[in-house]
Amino acid sequence: MSDTTSDTSDTVSGGPLDTSGAPIVGPCDAARCAAAGCVPTACVGAGLASNDEVFERSTRAIPGGVNSSIRAFSSVGGRPYSVASAEGAHVTDVEGRRYIDLVQSYGAVILGHAHPAVTAAVTTAAAAGTSYGAPTPREMRLAETIAAAVPSCEQVRFMNSGTEATSTAVRLARGATGRDRVVIFHGNFHGATDALLAAGGSGVATLGLPGTAGVPAGAVAETMVLPYNEVPELTDEVAAVIVEPVAANMGVIAPEPGFLAGLRAECDRVGAVLVFDEVITGFRLGRGGAQAREDVRPDLTTFGKVIGGGLPIGAVGGRRELMEHLSPLGPVFHAGTLAGNPIATAAGLAALDLLTDDVYIELMARARHLSAVLRDACASAGFAAQFPVVGTLVGIVCGDVPRPIDFDGAKRTDEAAYARFFHAMLGEGVAMAPGAYEAIFVGLAHTDDVIDRIGAAAERAARSAGGPPGG
Numbered sequence: 041m042s043d044t045t046s047d048t049s050d051t052v053s054g055g056p057l058d059t060s061g062a063p064i065v066g067p068c069d070a071a072r073c074a075a076a077g078c079v080p081t082a083c084v085g086a087g088l089a090s091n092d093e094v095f096e097r098s099t100r101a102i103p104g105g106v107n108s109s110i111r112a113f114s115s116v117g118g119r120p121y122s123v124a125s126a127e128g129a130h131v132t133d134v135e136g137r138r139y140i141d142l143v144q145s146y147g148a149v150i151l152g153h154a155h156p157a158v159t160a161a162v163t164t165a166a167a168a169g170t171s172y173g174a175p176t177p178r179e180m181r182l183a184e185t186i187a188a189a190v191p192s193c194e195q196v197r198f199m200n201s202g203t204e205a206t207s208t209a210v211r212l213a214r215g216a217t218g219r220d221r222v223v224i225f226h227g228n229f230h231g232a233t234d235a236l237l238a239a240g241g242s243g244v245a246t247l248g249l250p251g252t253a254g255v256p257a258g259a260v261a262e263t264m265v266l267p268y269n270e271v272p273e274l275t276d277e278v279a280a281v282i283v284e285p286v287a288a289n290m291g292v293i294a295p296e297p298g299f300l301a302g303l304r305a306e307c308d309r310v311g312a313v314l315v316f317d318e319v320i321t322g323f324r325l326g327r328g329g330a331q332a333r334e335d336v337r338p339d340l341t342t343f344g345k346v347i348g349g350g351l352p353i354g355a356v357g358g359r360r361e362l363m364e365h366l367s368p369l370g371p372v373f374h375a376g377t378l379a380g381n382p383i384a385t386a387a388g389l390a391a392l393d394l395l396t397d398d399v400y401i402e403l404m405a406r407a408r409h410l411s412a413v414l415r416d417a418c419a420s421a422g423f424a425a426q427f428p429v430v431g432t433l434v435g436i437v438c439g440d441v442p443r444p445i446d447f448d449g450a451k452r453t454d455e456a457a458y459a460r461f462f463h464a465m466l467g468e469g470v471a472m473a474p475g476a477y478e479a480i481f482v483g484l485a486h487t488d489d490v491i492d493r494i495g496a497a498a499e500r501a502a503r504s505a506g507g508p509p510g511g
């Protein structure tokens with residue numbers, strides 16, 4: 041690191057100014073930084089002593105030490121490792137420990153970390169400028185690519201996150217229908233969108249909160265939360281039904297036969313907009329996403345994660361006539377300084393170019409393989425757990441419970457057992473998501489050999505995690 045290091049780090053750590061009583065944490069070790077070729081503007085933590093030190097300092101500079109709640113390990117206990125770098129199926133923490141990574145940026149990464157094609161696209165794009173505030177050919181190409189793969193999406197509008205995509209979809213559906221009511225399903229998660237935080241899966245469920253502070257009653261007054269996998273009878277007050285067509289935030293749960301088609305029929309009957317939230321499933325279950333797999337066409341689709349090749353992105357796609365309600369053509373406002381960002385769209389195009397139908401066939405085989413080795417490992421260790429597979433997605437349900445089909449079933453999972461398994465796996469060098477309801481993300485970098493190593497690690501982990509149910 042350069043000789044400006046200690047100035048920067050002193051400022052970040054609080055150093056001598058800290059009056060909280062907590063131990064004062066020193067700056068980066070300039071000698072170690074320099075030896076590792078680490079510079080402050082691209083700090084990889086080479087000069088920091090440990091994961092604990094990074095977390096300690098992060099908690100002073102960042103609320104809870106994290107920028108997305110789930111990362112804090114609140115639901116599994118302990119402190120997070122801090123990633124210095126990643127490649128393929130692996131992440132390496134600042135202490136130099138290498139883990140097989142089953143988080144894969146919660147599904148944003150599908151080709152493996154630092155895939156050469158994505159890295160090259162990003163590098164080339166960055167050298168031509170990082171953001172312009174004007175239209176670019178790459179946005180056009182990415183929209184065309186999505187439209188060609190997902191027939192329900194005649195047009196696509198880009199933004200910066202899945203959260204922005206779902207909030208835009210809600211606004212668009214309300215603006216287009218002139219109605220306010222929105223129907224969501226218990227255990228589905230649609231990001232940090234106020235109107236959709238009446239209840240949730242993922243981080244919200246993990247923290248055991250019914251909603252969240254800071255969302256005014258008025259923001260969710262028109263939000264109905266209904267059981268997943270049951271077709272509701274809608275009224276003509278409903279603007280939109282928003283659903284994860286394969287649920288992946290309460291474990292991984294497939295739609296029951298007739299559920300999505302039933303939603304389609306009910307929306308048609310009352311004139312409501314059917315929104316499939318494919319932020320996880322889009323370009324992960326196949327090029328056509330869950331809607332191709334389940335053969336049901338929504339009016340709007342939200343995307344994120346994979347379509348950005350691991351960079352920040354979100355998108356709403358849908359029928360032209362509906363999409364044209366968005367500004368500047370229509371009255372429903374949408375704008376974004378970095379929307380359609382040149383680097384994110386370059387990464388997305390690089391990723392989508394490689395995701396051929398054959399790749400998804402391969403990924404499905406890997407998902408089945410991963411599920412099988414985890415199942416066998418747990419069975420042989422006497423650790424009760426199921427690993428449901430839906431296409432390329434793998435879930436985990438700990439405890440001796442029936443396979444869930446909705447949130448009530450998912451909540452029967454033994455969270456304490458998951459926490460023990462999670463930590464035992466980490467000890468064996470396999471990083472899973474620090475939450476019992478997250479999917480296990482397998483990607484192209486998880487070769488059969490890597491999956492077999494996960495299986496061997498899981499058997500040892502399951503033996504040490506075994507214990508009284510719920511204990």
Ligand SMILES: Cc1ncc(COP(=O)(O)O)c(C=O)c1O
Pocket residue numbers: 146201202203204206229230231232242284289317318319320344345354
């Ligand atoms: C189904 C679904 N929708 C929306 C989101 C929000 O996306 P983002 O985290 O990019 O805001 C998520 C995030 O995990 C998600 O799983």
